[in-house]
Amino acid sequence: MHVRIDDGDPTPPYEQLRRQLLALVHAGGLPAGARLPPIRQLAADLGVAAGTVARAYRELEDAGWLVSRRGGGTRVAEGAVAPQVPPAVLTLAEELVQRARELGADAAAVRAAIDRALARPEP
Template sequence: MEAQIVIDLATATPPYEQIQGQISALIAVGELQAGARLPTVRSLAADLGVAAGTVARAYKELEAARIVITNRRQGTVVAGSRQARPPGAARAVGADGAVMAAVEHLIEEGERAGLDGTMLITLLQGRLNQRGK
């Protein structure tokens, strides 16, 4: 997995939810395609500096939503089709076109204001926390 996952320990969002959300977002924007293999639980945990159980929980949540599939031989891979996911799962990972357009707009406005990606994420996370999301 080439895309980078970042854990923010300063936020109230538990690390497993941050991992789950970021993987879901990477799938939604096409960074992770169907069949793409995710890192092993131990490998990702070591890279992020979190307990293996934290990554395992994120993977289990993603599997329960049918976003990824785990088996012993192939490891954890991105599920093949959105039709295999329960109703609403595509919306949960941000696949709605209007949401993606709004994200693109946010990025463009942030760049115009001289903000980097980390600051945009921090601002968005702070606002979500204020709203209790």
Template sequence: MRIWIDGSARVPPYEQLRAQLQLMVSSGRLEPRERLPPIRALASELGLAPGTVARAYRELEWAGIVEGRGRAGTFVVDEPPVAFSVVERQLADAAEAFADQAKRLGVDQPSAMLALETAFASRSDPDPDTG
């Protein structure tokens, strides 16, 4: 599972984590009945406090995307209530490919994100429908 938390972002870490996990469920990268990593293990892996991960899991549970089963862990529900369009699925795939390529090149996340932001900024017309 590839999750990136940007400590310099304006979005709080728990929200970054929640959004990425929701995207993984929506795109099918986390399948129904799949167990999420234990809170402490994921917190340690991401360099976050366990309470931060717990909050993200709690918000996903409130949204009906995952369910906590006590000591057994947290699991994606059988039928997550998350709609995911074809365009969003293609965007998620493109993002995965970009991240893989950046990693192969030995580029860290901040540098890769800067390259992506620079590419967007260099586009004279951000809306392809008006072109």
């Protein structure tokens, strides 16, 4: 589980966690049926209260991405499917990331480049 809470980020911890988990599901890092850590364990690992993790799990369950059962843990919902992205765009994205890494650019630089390109209005 590559998730962590940034204490310097004013975004509430439960929201940081919710977004990271959702990104993991979208990226396929957590396939359908995969089990997530128990609330108490993840809370201890992240250094937050159990209620904080519980809220992130609950909101993702309300949105249909997770399924929770008492005693059975929390798992990625079977119907959880990544959002529709044209395969050609995905391929270009992978090429861009690979090239960026060859040039020594990190994730932040890649996102900055994308943000700049998106800021230019289409002609």
